Amino acid sequence: MIPLQGYLVIAAVLFVLGLFCVMTRRNAVTILMGIELILNSANVNFIAFARYCAPDIQGHVFAIFVIIMAAAEAAIALAIVLNLYKRINSIDVDEVDMMRG
């Protein structure tokens, strides 16, 4: 049987990939994809811990919850991106610095 560490390593790798994607990409849609990776790495952790440490369904519930949240979040984020595109004709996040102090 695959030990818990295996899942955790996979999740960590996924997390770092997602983070890297979010931090380096300029394309907003790509950043969204990175966020999805991060969320799913967390999901892997939830399921793994639920399976190995606390054998009940709480972890699973949370995972499903996160998936639902991710869907909603994606919908809203895409809407924002669409609006952004309408406004500045681009989805390059570097060009979105209206909040600069």
Added chain:
Amino acid sequence: MATNMPADMVTSLVLILLLPLAGFAIQMFFGTRLPRKGDWLSTGLIGISLVLGIVMFIRTLGVFDAGYARQVHWPWIDIGGFRVGMGILFDNLTAVMLMVVGIVSFLVHLFSIGYLHGDVRYSRYFGYLGIFSFSMLGLVLCDNLLALYVFWELVGLSSYLLIGHWFEKKSASDAAKKAFLTTRIGDVGMFIGIMILYAKLGTFRFDEIFAAVADGEIGGSLLTWAGVGLFCGAIGKSAQFPLHVWLPDAMEGPTPVSALIHAATMVAAGVYMVGRLFLLFTPEALLVIAYIGLITAVMAASIAIVQTDIKKALAYSTISQLGYMITALGVGGYTAGLFHLMTHAFFKALLFLGSGSVIHAVHSQEMPDMGGLRKKMPVTFWTFLVATLAISGVPGLSGFFSKDMILGASLAFGMEHSSHLIIFLLLLVTAGVTAFYMFRVVFLTFLGRPRDEERYAHAHESPAVMTIPLTVLAVLAVGSAWGGWFQALVVKPELGQYRTAAVAPAVPGGEHGEAHAGEHHEAVHDETTIPDALHADPEGHETHVAGGDHADHGAAHRAHQIAMITSILAAGLGILLAWLFYGRRLFSAETVRRRLAAVHLLLSKKYYFDEIYAVGVVGTTLWVSRAARAFDTHVVDGAVNGTAWRARGFSWFIGLFDNTVIDGMVNGVAGTVTAWGRQFRRIQTGKIQNYLLGLVAVALILAFVRLVRGF
């Protein structure tokens, strides 16, 4: 409801009382809308009252018992621990007073129909007469002190309203105000007296108070003070020295009002009250009463000599006669004082109505404007003359009997205490002076030659509605005292008859001897020296009149005879002098006046009472009130506003401190923050990935710290 009064009697008495009140209410609301402005209504109502009063009086005569008394008592206020009732006390004195008030009031109503014909507030006037009659009847009917005080004040109110009837005149409204306030000063004393009695005895009812006095529950100086306090009310209402100043001014009212209120009835209320409460006055209190009355009688008579205004002269005469009555009561002449109250009511009302008739004819109150009116106004003249003879004490007329009795009582008192003989002597002199100034009025008004031809030419006899009351009153002024019925009916009450059975045996031994010595007061105030004679002696006189027998019979009889002879002499001398001065003009009044200029000035200025009071009392009060107002605005409110001002000053300082120090600090902080912010804003690139980078970096650092420091 405690009663020993038959139901029909209750009904009659209540009707007597309430009919005039109904007249008042109707006149106030509908008076001007009634035909003839409702004068017939008011006169009719008081007429019914009078008829009922006469019926009651005849009933009393039918019983003819000196001790006759019927009482009915209803609860009024009951709050547990404080109980007061309202009731009617009907005895012989009440019956007589009902008659007097009813007759004079009815006749004055009748007279007013002529006198006030066409007046601007005709119906209002009759309304006020109604409430006066109501209050005065209530005053004589009530059976307790609180009710007495209530009606006492209400007659004061009606007097105020009627004096101020022609309120457009400043002098009239001033006089009304003065009358009310002066009598109210007396009422303060009266109320204090009532409070003392209530605090001590817990009752207001006359019979219960007398019973308590008889049982010795109250006595000594406390009772004296209560008596003097109650007498203060009489001083105010009966215009006794030193509160007599309002009565002459009250002549500003219509003359019928002067006749009714300020001569016959209301001013006699004080005398009635002293008579009604006679049993609770201690010998000391009676002495005070006697001397106050004496001072009043002498002082007012002397002022009356120099008056030129016919009504003022009559007013001072009234004051003087009231002093007479009060003195009589003070020396123990209970019957004499009340007797004079009745006879005086008739002849003085007649004098005033007669003067009203004259004023109506010549439109002036100044006697120098009159003269020789006898031919023009025969009825008025003859009736006026009858009244003058009566007040002067000419034998056969009512005034003679009562005045004679007063002099007799005072002489008997003086014979017992030679130090108080002066009371008799001064009263005798006053009797002479009275005859003098009254005939002076007659001579100046009706006899001699007319001094103002124009007024004389317009003068005419008054209409029948005015002369009929004069005639009726003249008959009463002559004959009301005939037959000795009054002396038999109104007899000095005895404390013994009120002594409760439970206490009577408790009086220490020798009850019989005590009773013989003078029946009552001794048991209560055996400390005092005066009571012995003060009560024993006048009583002897009284019982003599009432037909009883007593040890002092002979002495009293002698006193009576001396008094009668001297009083006739005094009256004759007064009339003679008046004739010599003003009839024959043998002496010139003008010369005498010049000789005695200082005295004349003093008298015509009425001993400067008004001036002294204006400065001493009114001035002081107004000064104090202005001082109080100044104190209020400047000191009390000043302190408040000062506090507010100081608070504002303090807050200004705080404000300054706030602006510089506190705000400086705040601003300093803000500046620092701005400066820092200027640096920090560089971090705010607005690029989300920069922020994320920072986030991750911090997270990594924290994680690293955590790893190094261990869990």
Added chain:
Amino acid sequence: MTGHVLSWTTFFPLIGMAVILAMPRNRPNLIKWTAAAASAVPLVLSVWIFVNFDRGEAGLQFVERVPWIRAFNIEYFMGIDGLSVPMVILTALLSFLCMFASWNINKMVKGYFALFLLLETGMMGVFCALDFFLFFVFWEVMLLPMYFLIGIWGGPRREYAAIKFFLYTLLGSVLMLLSMIALYLMHDPHTFDMTRLWTEYGVYGRTFQLIVYVALFIGFAIKVPVFPFHTWLPDAHVEAPTAISVILAGVLLKMGIYGMLRISYPILPVATVYFAYGLAVLGVINILYGALCAMAQKDLKKLVAYSSISHMGYCLLGMAALTPAGMNGAVLQMFNHGTTTAMLFLLVGVIYDRAHHRDIEGFGGLATQMPVYTGIVTVAFFASLGLPGLSGFISEALVFLGAFPVFQTLTIIAVIGIVLTAGYILWTLQRMFLGTLNEKYKSLPDINGRELFTLVPLAIIVIVLGVWPMPVLDLMRRSLGWIAEMAQRV
């Protein structure tokens, strides 16, 4: 309904206020009639209370009791006894009549009547509340509308007067709040329930009682007002619109005395007896000082205001005596002063509406021009000077007769007040109404129907109670006897 009669009486005006706030501001007549209707209901209810009140019972009646704030043991506790009933009736009556006296208010009609109804709720609540906290809440509820009613609809110096009133009353409220909290904390278990504070007064020590009594007294004395805390009164009265003066003098002044009788007397008996003499002295000062100040006034309204100070002195003297006659006299005097002074202020308003000034010297001879008005003024004035046959006499006589056995010298001094009162009243009557008519006022119209409607009921009460005072005395005598008993449990 009958179970909650006090709540309905208290809060119905609040409903009226909500309705008025929902109305369009350009329909003033609708608003006025609604306000009148909203204040008519408490009047009807108070008449119902008057009829159904058990006169043989000294204790509380129509009690309503619901927990309110459990954490602090605060309850919604309403109930009335003989002390409150006359005040409730007076409040309902005067509020109703004042709605009509306010008919010629044209400025911000909606706000005025809304605030007035709020004020009525506050006043009713004060007289019905039996929980000290609730009492305090109502007390403060009353204060705010009063401030605005004087400050917005008042005369030229309204803001000064309103602020003065507000600050004074606030000072009183603070002291009352502190006393209330002290009473609450020192009682074990903590409670604001007045009935418990009455019965378990023993937990308070002597010094504590004295201190709390003084603090409470200052709070109440400002409302009465007792010399030297009275200077807000003339200013507030002079500046306030007619109806507000009526409420101020007719109801608010009574709250001081009511508070003392309701709270200080039964809860702090040691202090009550200790300070009785001082209270009587203040009463006598009030009587004489108020009368003297009134005599020197030139403004009619100020004169009436100072006469109120004088008349409230009788209440203090009577209640200090702790005798049945004194206590009943004091509370009857509260009621009678409420009706009489309401008449006087309404009458001042009538003449002010016509002549636009209140300078006593500026009139003269009005009796010929305005006979009906003069007649009613005479009734009110004579009631005020304590003429027998009118209500003022009964209460003054009861106060004097009740106080005399306890404070002889003081009462004798106080009796002088009746001469001073007669003096300033007759003098005013003479200056304004007697004499020759001032040419300026040749065309002054007499009193109109609406004004008569506000005055005649009061005049009838004044006369009826002067002849037969038992209807009111019957209501309160048992409760007052009980309060006097409570105050003397030392």
